[in-house]
Amino acid sequence: MIGESMIEFILAGAIFLFSINTHKNIVNPVSIFSGIWLIILFVYQTTIIQSSPISDKSHLILAIGIASFAVGSLFAEIVMQHKQGSRNGGGGESVLEKDGFNYRIIFWLCIVSVLCLLPDAWNSIIRVFSGDTFQEIRANHSSGNSVLTNQLVLVVLNYVINPFCVLVVPICAIDFISGKKTKWLFCFMIIITFLETFVSGGRIQLVYVPLHFLIVFFYDRGKLYISRRTRRRIFLGIAVTFIVVNAITSSRGSNWEKETIGLYVSGGIPLMDHYVSSFNSEYTFGAAALSGYLRTIFSLLENVGFVYPRFLTRIQQLLDVEEVVYIGSLQMNAFVTLFYYFFIDGGLWGFIWHVN
Secondary structure (H helix, E strand, O other), X not given: OOOOOOHHHHHHXXXXXXXXXXXXXXXXXXXXXXXXXXXXXXXXXXXXXOOOOOOHHHHXXXXXXXXXXXXXXXXXXXXXXXXXXXXXXXXXXXXXXXXOOOHHHHHHHHHHHHHHHHHHHHHHHHHHHOOOOHHHHHHHHHOXXXXXXXXXXHHHHHHHHHHHHXXXXXXXXXXXXXXXXXXXXXXXXXXXXXXXXXXHOOOHHHHHHHHHXXXXXXXXXXXXXXXXXXXXXXXXXXXXXHHXXXXXXXXXXXXXXXXXXXXXXXXXXXXXXXXXXXXXXXXXXXXXXOHHHHHHHHHHHHOOOOOOOHHHHHHHHHHOOOOOEEEXXXXXXXXXXXHHHHHHHHHHHHHHHHHO
């Protein structure tokens, strides 16, 4: 039963159905976005809302954010259709028919990624076999500890390798399903994901693998044939992923009870509410959304003698959501939903502008 205050759930459902009817398929930005929020809001309503209710302001933020994304996407589609005109008449092109990958650059980035991740991953593996848990590995990583000390390597790791490690999974999924099916890329993706898991003590990178493959599969499902052998491999890969995620979850002191599942899926809602309700600072007027670019520029300048701006230090304090917060009887941090960052840029009007 949906609570009376869950207007955003009804709104997300209406947008989801309207988008499917308009696009005649589920694979489009609005359907995916509103569909994800339907799941998040439903799980929240059925698992943790009693122990972690949110304020009216947070309900409003969710509703406006979901609606604004739909409106912004509609305008973007109209603009794109106007620009492309008759040139888009063929349609149905796969991703790689439009843009190819530079496999040579990807290959060398994979090599460098493995070399940069291996020292910390090997250190974590030794710690695990010595009796440490993934909870301790996670805490060590969150504290910024690393066996790497060379400043040049750390710069490459932070500004090149870490972003690439996020991209390598969707790149591999596109290549495997719609492209050349490059075996070395698939192997490197598995190795990098494995190393990242031990470096961070996290699980999200393991979840990203089947998620990205499923998204690309649905995108190109009309032109794709999967053999029985490949289907068995996919099923085996998903099963192994679940087993590994479950083992890491147990090692981090968690289990798959109803409240825990609700926290993993929907805990970002009450966590966002915690920070929104306690927000008493001046808005950042777009600097929060641009902080990644600004921090990159000024941190590089800092290495050659420039003073790091004070306003960026203040913004970083607002962006730092690593403090552990109790959601019901469980602890959570970090996942405050994207709407929190839009909110601190300019309140309700600020994130309407961002989402559009």
